[in-house]
Amino acid sequence: MSAQADRRSRLAYQVTIQRVGDYGFRAAVTRLGTLILLALTLIVAGAPWYAWSIVAVALVATYLSASDNYFTDHRSTTPREPLARVSFAYYEATMGRNRPNVPGLAEMMCYVPLGILGPWLLQGEAVLVRLICVAAALVYIGSCLSAVFVDPAFYNPNITMPKFIERVRSCVGPLAAAIAAVVMVTGPWPAGESRWIALGMCVAMIGVQLRLRETDRAVILARGFSDSEQIEGRQAVIDPLHSRVGAPLDALLRYVERNRTTDPDLYDQYLFAVGGYRELVEMDLMADVDVDWPGLLNGRLRQLMGSVAVTHTFTHPQHPLSQTDRRTAHLLLDNFVTNAINADATHCDVVLAYDEGRNQYLASVTDDGAPINDGAWMRQGGGLRRLNDGLAARAGRITYRTNGDGTKCVEAYWTSAVQ
Structure with missing residues (x-):
């Protein structure tokens, strides 16, 4: 059985559907905290307007992600703010299916701008400011990738993802680390340890892969436990059924045959x-x-x-x-x-x-x-x-x-x- 088939089951899908709102909200709050730290750093550094425009777009996208996931986890209420309400309606319609949602697409558009902000766009700023921007971008991107690839659609047994998406998912951590290193480490860093620090931060993106594997491993193990419990539950019904129905059926056969x-x-x-x-x-x-x-x-x-x-x-x-x-x-x-x-x-x-x-x-x-x-x-x-x-x-x-x-x-x- 393939790893994808192992991962997909009714139990895995139900578990991920139940946790998607809570997990997605906590991940979005993490990104919001990262963007707030980034904004404070830009204030201290007196960064130019274009740096603020990148952060502003990312803030709006993450706000919508936090809103969608919050109201998914609290279904008794719906967003009042018009933009969040539209986003949430589309999010509900695509949940558990192979379709991107509005916040996900908007956050994805922020990957490259945030990634080049510290290494390339803030060359005149202090090294510490640039490294904070690199760290914030990597945490933001890593959080997004983790949320994207543990979406319930990847555990839905009634959905088959395109092969290239499954291939990307199987190596997204190393792939993200490699792309981040190419983009960030090659920037115009001054002589010293700053380039090596940026490289170490990029390598840490491999942790995204570990997160995905642990999530997959957890639902696969839970499936085995669920099957065992289901067998015991069936036996609890079938054992008395066998003793109370089997013998009368055998006795009834003699009458029916006559x-x-x-x-x-x-x-x-x-x-x-x-x-x-x-x-x-x-x-x-x-x-x-x-x-x-x-x-x-x-x-x-x-x-x-x-x-x-x-x-x-x-x-x-x-x-x-x-x-x-x-x-x-x-x-x-x-x-x-x-x-x-x-x-x-x-x-x-x-x-x-x-x-x-x-x-x-x-x-x-x-x-x-x-x-x-x-x-x-x-x-x-x-x-x-x-x-x-x-x-x-x-x-x-x-x-x-x-x-x-x-x-x-x-x-x-x-x-x-x-x-």
Whole structure:
């Protein structure tokens, strides 16, 4: 599994969504404090107007970022100031998605002006003033990058980021440090230690990468813990379900079998009940699946073939099944496998496939049991006949063939209930 797939999960997304307002606000307050320090330094130094214009734009951008994140964390209120209100509305609409917000774009536009302020634009000022400007710019840029790359969009399992963005994220710390060194260290610094101090500050930008990795590591570890807790929670329900429902279902089978020919609908309902029960029990084995995952149909297959020591494989699609398609697949596979067991099969290959172009499902069972008697195939009142009649309403049918190796394959297809 790739690092990106490891990082993205429902838990990671929910965690980052819940913390985005608080984390983003604290990061914005940090940048505001940095800009205030920078402004005080410019006051003392008597800096020219263009230095103030850079700081002013950065202050407005960071103010909007602080406002957006504050009201995200305090959803009972909304901004009153018009500019902040517009920014917040767009921020809410793009949260958790691969779209930049207004403050983020505005702050990004400040990276270069702030980066060249100390090394290049204030050459006539004292070295200490220039180094403070370098430090303030690096803290500002580092804070922005950290906030950008721990955005919930990077943890949303329903979003795939462009590959180049993921590549940048994987090395943004060293990359930012290298760019900062090229821009800042090459400035006209006087002889002495000032250039080396500026270089050390730039190298410290690598810390942004450490912050991202620690955040990723935390949500990945939390995912493992959550899966463990989910398994325990499921077991707490499934264990009593097994003891209180499993035995009565087994006892009910004897009654249903006696009345199968006179009340076939009752038999189908029994299959739905026991199949659903076995699917829930199957969930005990996997922590990260939903109840509509097709693989849970294997629970019933395990029960049928495990009782007579028949081995099997089960291939299925990964996308969820609608309730109607699930019931159809369940009845078909249950019937096919039961017939294979009655034919003394020792192995079955079970396949459930989906043809997206035709919007059709295909269910098949290939086994090494006794050949099918053509005279008994689709006999009146039989289970296969009833299933075939039901499939006809969905542009489907049941067929069989004998393979060259002596095995037989029974298969059915039908149009999906989901258009």
